[in-house]
Amino acid sequence: MINKKDNDLFELINRELGRQQDGLEMIASENYVSENVLKAMGSILTNKYSEGYPGKRYYGGNEFIDQIENLGQDYAKNIFKVDHANLQPYSGSPANQAVYFALCEPGDKVMGFNLLYGGHLTHGWKVNFSGKYYDSVQYTTDKDGFLDYDAIEAMVKKEQPKLVFVGATAYSRIIDFEKLAQIVHAENAFLIADVAHIAGLIAGGMHPSPAGHADVITTTTHKTLRGPRGAMIMCDGDKSNPVKKPEDVIGWKESKHNLPSYIDRAVFPGLQGGPHNQTTAGITQALFEVQQPEFKEYAEQIVKNAQTLAEELMNAGLKIITDGTDNHLMLIDVSPFKISGSEAETALEKAMITVNKNTIPFDPRSPFDPSGIRIGTPALTSRGMKEEEMKQIGEMIVKALKNNNDNQVLENIKKEVKDLCDQFPLYQKIKY
């Protein structure tokens, strides 16, 4: 038996805690959860098996688990104004997989946003299951990096996909779900809105909601929603409708009312076994927090911070794709500074500013060393940082990129980063 004293694990967790405390976390898909979310995640709920759904389990002893899952579902329905919410997908990719599994047969034509232009792997990228098991066609952006609704319409008309994924991993502008629903439904296809990145902004009233437009909404819970790593699938429809056979799924119009049943069956038993109850509880706690009045302020501040930072970086000569942002992130072309995205990522990491390299639309470089970086403000905003700090951070980023080969300069920025982080403490009471 290894006792805790000899166990390197907790030492490593403490070091990661230090890294999170002392650095500027600017990966657009990351955030800091509350201590209550951590508490729910680390709870004894992990001990329990609960295959099935509340009231219909394949294991005994689920009295309280049922109540927790029902509570989380009620919160999700209230926040996103939908009839049905499934909180069981293990993460965002399995949630999307469940949607394909629910609505398509292998080989069906599906359509999604190309990864290299801002979409996600699961929206039909060639190496992903979604591009391998289905006949995937992909749309891109226009030359300036905006979604091109006319081109999407033309592609939907020509290709006649069974479903169309919209939503993004690296797109900084408002997505017009209403317009997309008109386009997609005109051809009797399903519209799937993957709002993983912007779910918290939708909940906080800073981005139009796909509810009432998209047939199915998927989201991760660990980005702007400030929950644990997990996901939800939401839709309208009547769960009490009897579903006879999977072959019933013949088209958008015929299937709409049965969507809750199709989705639930695809998640379990289609793809998963027992839900991760500790995660369901963490999501439920996060959704409780989302419903507090402060969350609206938080969502507003995320966007203000992103816009302030984008302005600062553009003034310094960097190219922001689409020349700005409406949401929590920006895609930056670093080539005006004569460096690559990888070099930028490495230089910033030395200064304890964490970002990721990213392709830009029509990137002349390879995805392994692209022209851009993607940065976001959700995590810094969770720490309480505002416009003033964004200006200071913008200056630090510019200095680091301009001096990417000068370790002394990067070391000095790292000290400045530490001083700034100390003013916005994080998880002070936690030690593993």
Ligand SMILES: Cc1ncc(COP(=O)(O)O)c(C=O)c1O
């Ligand atoms: C738009 C979008 N969908 C789905 C996912 C997948 O989520 P996960 O990494 O939890 O599988 C991501 C992750 O970044 C995403 O950005």
